[in-house]
Amino acid sequence: MPGAAEVEGGAQPRDVVTFFVSGFTRAPAGPVEAVFFLLAPSRGAFSPPPQEADAVLLPDQEVLVLDDTEPTGDSICAFQGGASSPARPLGRLPASGLHAYVCRLPEPAQSFQQLQAPLLLHSSTSSAAAAAPDPPSPSPGRALLNWSSDPIVFDSALLDGGDVLVFAKGISRRQGLRCLYRYSDGADTMRASTPAISSVQQVTRCPSPPTPVKSGGSTKVLVTLGVTGEDPMPSLATFRRQQAESSSLTPHKSSICACTMGRNISKFLREWALYHSAIGVDQFFIYDNGSEDNLAGLVAQLISSGLNITTVPWPWTKVQEAGLSHCVATQQASCQWMAVIDVDEFIFSTSWAGLEKPSKSLLEPVISVDDSVGQIYLACYDFAPSGQTAHPPEGVCQGYTCRLKNPQRHKSLVRLDAVEPSLMNVVHHFKLKPAFKSIWTVLARINHYKYQAWSEFKVKFKRRVSAYVADWKDPINLDSKDRAPGLGVDDTEPKGWAQRYCEVKDNILQLLTARWFGVGFGNPH
Incomplete structure (x- = not known):
C-alpha cells in the first residue's frame, strides 16, 4: 500500500474497505476486518510522527494548557520573554485524565511571531518563579497551536465497543483519512495506522489500536488523523486504555436524560434542573464551556x-455539535432517550396546566412510541423580554410571560441506540440509522426563553457555540432563525427592546411552576 511501512511479522494485511460520500460513510457489501500497521520507530519509512501538543491559543487572546497536575493552589502561565498571567483550572478531561487550564496571553508575549507554549507553574513553584530575578521561560520547541488557523485534533473518547472517537477541526481531506496512534509498550514506542471508519463534521470514528503487550491496558495513547504521504494533524488528544468513557458499568439505564452545553450558566441551571427532574428527567450531563461563575459549586x-x-469540561471554541456527539456516544449504556436542549429551554405541555403537583411520569406519554421511532421533535416557542430590564429574580419561566405566536425551530428527544454511528447532527437533531424514523409530537413543546432582558441577551453576541452558525457580529446569514429578527449585527441595546416580540400572552408555565414549587424556586435559599 502506498506510503505504508513494513508490517510487523512480515505479513501484508487486508485493508479496511470504507466508502466516503460527502463526509458520510457507507457500509461495504461484504465482511471486512480492521487491520493495523504496527511499527517501531526504527522500522522503515512511515508518515511523519504525530505532533503532540499541550497548549493552544484560543480566540480573545486566551491560552488553553493541558497538564497532568491536579490543581491544589494558585497556578500561573509563564511565557517567553518573562511575562506571565494567572492560570484558571477548568476541570479534568475524561479521555486523557489531563487537567485543563486557561490563561490570558500577556501583551508583551503577543509581539512574538513564533509563540511557544507557556510553562505552567503551580503553588510554591509559581511563587518562587515570581520572586526570581530571571523568571522561567518555556522550553524551545513546544509550539503553541492556534485554534483560529491551525487544523487540530483536540479531543478523543474510547467507547465500550472498542471504537475511538477523534474530534478534530480543519480536516482538509476525508478521502483516504487514516487514524494514527502512538504509544509506549515497555521500552518501545509503537505506532499504529488504520483507515477511519467514518468522518463527518468534527467527528471521526476509528478502530481502537491494539492493546500493548508488555505494558498492559493503561498505556497513554496519542491519537491524530492524517492522509498517507502528508503530515498528520497536530494533536492535543490522548486517551488511556483502562476504561472506556461509555458507562457500561451503570447498573440502571435511565429512561430520559438531558444533555446541554453552556458557559456561565449557574444563574439558570438550578431552575432548569429542578424543573426537569420533577417531570421525569433522570440524569443531566453539563458540558462546561469554560465557566467562571462557580458552576462546580452549584x-x-x-x-x-x-x-x-x-459535568464534562469542554473548553473548545465553537464545537457544540462535536460536544453533543460526545455526549450521545458516551452515554448509550446509561440512557435510553436524551433531551438535547439548552438551559433556557423547558419541555412543557399545556395539558399539565391543571395539575396540583409534578410527577416523574409526565414525560412517559411523549416517549411511548413505536419501536421504529428514533427521534421525537418538539416545537420551540420563543419567549419575549416581557418588559424585563434585568434577569428576573423569580427565574425565567416565571419572569418571561409573552412570546412570538408561531414556533420558530425545534429541539429533540433522541433514542440513543437509534443514532447513526457517524453521529452527524445539526444541534437540534441527529441522523438516524436506516431502520428508524423521526416524528413530531403534539404532546409536549419547548418553552424557549430566548429573548431575555438585554443584559442577558447581549451575551449571545460574543460567540455562538455552534461550529456552523455565524457569530452575530458577522454580517452573514442575517435571515437565520438563530438570530433575533431585525436586530442586525450591533450589540447595542435597541430602543424598545423590553417590549419586543410579545405577540401572545403566555403565563401558563409561570402559574404552574409557582403552584408546584413556589415563586422563585430556581434561586438558592
Missing part, C-alpha cells in the same frame, strides 16, 4: 439535594 449543591448531574 452542581455540588444540586447533587447533594439528590439530582444526578455530571
